[in-house]
């Protein structure tokens with residue numbers, strides 16, 4: 001069976017209850033922000049290409065209130081933070097610095113990058129986004145924090161893009177993770193029933209309706225295999241892309257067409273560089289084609305493109321793993337599965353599978369029987385982005 005995903009309201013009740021117990025008063029601000037899954041468009045972001053994520057029903061909830069004390073006190077109920085689940089610090093935006101525990105740096109980074117000074121507050125964080133699984137619990141935490149600060153101070157971001165970019169800066173500067181912009185964009189801008197097309201060249205966005213989704217769902221399967229993507233493997237691929245674009249006198253691989261690959265070949269570059277380039281160029285085109293398919297309500301084509309995306313990530317970009325391949329192969333063996341691919345940077349994390357709703361249990365059972373590891377399953381349809389929840 002798939003993991004039951006608690007509703008945002010259930011998490012809210014838990015957060016409000018713990019807040020009242022810990023702080024002896026009721027919270028009067030409560031918000032949530034979702035994790036995400038990227039449906040197609042992998043390793044295209046740093047090549048100025050397209051990505052197509054959707055927001056998940058798994059969310060991070062923050063409940064809190066202004067404090068009369070000098071410091072902020074924040075408690076996370078996430079099991080992954082261990083015994084260091086509480087942190088106290090002064091909220092002053094100008095002097096706030098990263099420190100220990102590490103998880104609090106995502107929160108501090110949002111305070112440091114907020115629009116105005118933040119007064120001291122107390123807060124409790126509860127989340128249903130799995131941590132470190134590639135479903136972006138980090139962006140969910142940042143965007144929830146930023147949304148919380150907006151509600152607490154009454155000062156709103158002028159544009160959703162500003163908010164997403166401030167959250168990204170929090171992750172760069174305070175958590176020390178040089179992440180892309182997709183996760184924060186979708187966590188801020190997600191809309192129920194829509195995927196988000198993001199053009200990483202100019203950060204323009206388009207909501208893509210998934211109107212025919214009713215009979216279908218996305219099955220997200222966490223391999224629970226440890227991530228093997230070392231930052232050096234990631235940098236090597238990125239540099240290979242930059243080098244290929246340079247050799248073709250283009251600003252980025254976004255400007256490169258499939259016929260340009262012959263030009264690269266004539267320059268006697270390594271087979272590896274040809275393969276990396278081919279993945280990025282074809283993946284950008286697949287993402288464009290996937291949007292056309294969605295707009296027509298053609299999930300068969302969308303599923304095929306997901307399959308091609310995985311094959312390209314495996315064979316040309318070489319970022320899959322035995323575990324991810326095993327999950328994808330098993331899923332594709334079931335009739336009614338339209339497509340399955342790894343999602344995220346690769347070398348671990350999750351797969352995403354598009355399938356008919358009436359074969360979900362059968363598919364999970366089959367994957368479980370075939371997969372030697374211990375996988376976790378989530379069923380998701382495109383969900384809503386960050387929002388304020390009432391505290392009644």
Ligand code: ADP
Pocket residue numbers: 060076077078081102103104106125126127130131132133134135136137138139141
């Ligand atoms: P992913 O974003 O794929 O889940 P990351 O490694 O980017 O994985 O981010 C995970 C980190 O984000 C955690 O190690 C922790 O520091 C922080 N984090 C995410 N959610 C929470 C939470 N609910 N409470 C505390 N820290 C969290």
Ligand code: MG
Pocket residue numbers: 136137138139
């Ligand atoms: Mg992350």
